[in-house]
Amino acid sequence: QKEVEQNSGPLSVPEGAIASLNCTYSDRGSQSFFWYRQYSGKSPELIMFIYSNGDKEDGRFTAQLNKASQYVSLLIRDSQPSDSATYLCAVGGGADGLTFGKGTHLIIQP
Amino acid sequence: DAGVTQSPTHLIKTRGQQVTLRCSPISGHKSVSWYQQVLGQGPQFIFQYYEKEERGRGNFPDRFSARQFPNYSSELNVNALLLGDSALYLCASRWLWGYTDTQYFGPGTRLTVL
Numbered sequence: 001q002k003e004v005e006q007n008s009g010p011l012s013v014p015e016g017a018i019a020s021l022n023c024t025y026s027d028r029g030s031q032s033f034f035w036y037r038q039y040s041g042k043s044p045e046l047i048m049f050i051y052s053n054g055d056k057e058d059g060r061f062t063a064q065l066n067k068a069s070q071y072v073s074l075l076i077r078d079s080q081p082s083d084s085a086t087y088l089c090a091v092g093g094g095a096d097g098l099t100f101g102k103g104t105h106l107i108i109q110p
Numbered sequence: 111d112a113g114v115t116q117s118p119t120h121l122i123k124t125r126g127q128q129v130t131l132r133c134s135p136i137s138g139h140k141s142v143s144w145y146q147q148v149l150g151q152g153p154q155f156i157f158q159y160y161e162k163e164e165r166g167r168g169n170f171p172d173r174f175s176a177r178q179f180p181n182y183s184s185e186l187n188v189n190a191l192l193l194g195d196s197a198l199y200l201c202a203s204r205w206l207w208g209y210t211d212t213q214y215f216g217p218g219t220r221l222t223v224l
Contacts, residue, residue: 004152034212034213036215042217043198043200043215043216043217043218044153044200044215045215046212046213046214046215049212088152088153090152094166095158095165095166096155096166097143097145097155097156097158097166097168098143098145098153098155098202098213099155100152100153100154101152102150102151102152103152
């Protein structure tokens with residue numbers, strides 16, 4: 001069974017600092033990797049996707065993928081209070097759908 | 111363009127009843143997936159449909175069924191509701207299905223089973 005592991009947190013980061021969120025996955029054949037942000041009571045919102053080893057940057061967000069280590073991370077630079085949310089790591093796609101981790105609760109302290 | 115829409119927003123049912131949830135994908139998107147998210151957990155995959163055919167199914171009992179219509183909208187049906195079916199039900203839309211396609215979620219339907 002495919003598994004995605006995340007530290008549930010809460011992860012507390014001062015405003016303006018870098019928040020680092022991590023995720024490991026069990027299926028070595030996984031090809032697509034996603035980060036979603038979910039505010040309390042709302043649905044998941046796509047933040048980043050990455051398919052190849054290395055880094056992918058989009059504004060204040062950087063996704064990092066290491067397939068050999070089966071590890072995905074999300075860096076948030078210049079963290080803002082509005083970044084406080086649960087961040088969900090998702091892996092896979094295709095006919096099997098996405099496999100999600102339980103999410104990491106991020107708190108940005110003003 | 112409108113995003114993924116779902117109806118109803120909230121629903122309260124009693125054990126043993128049946129429920130139908132509805133989803134309309136982003137215009138031009140042909141694939142719809144359904145997920146269940148219980149409190150404190152990540153979403154769990156239930157079904158995926160593409161071009162009106164079931165393309166994938168998660169580990170859910172036969173009480174759960176779905177279909178996709180010619181206009182690509184979709185319905186999720188759950189029969190014989192249990193207390194454990196209380197959750198946020200999410201519909202996700204994407205243009206095609208495949209490993210490199212991203213999915214966009216609707217606002218969800220909050221189902222409460224009493």
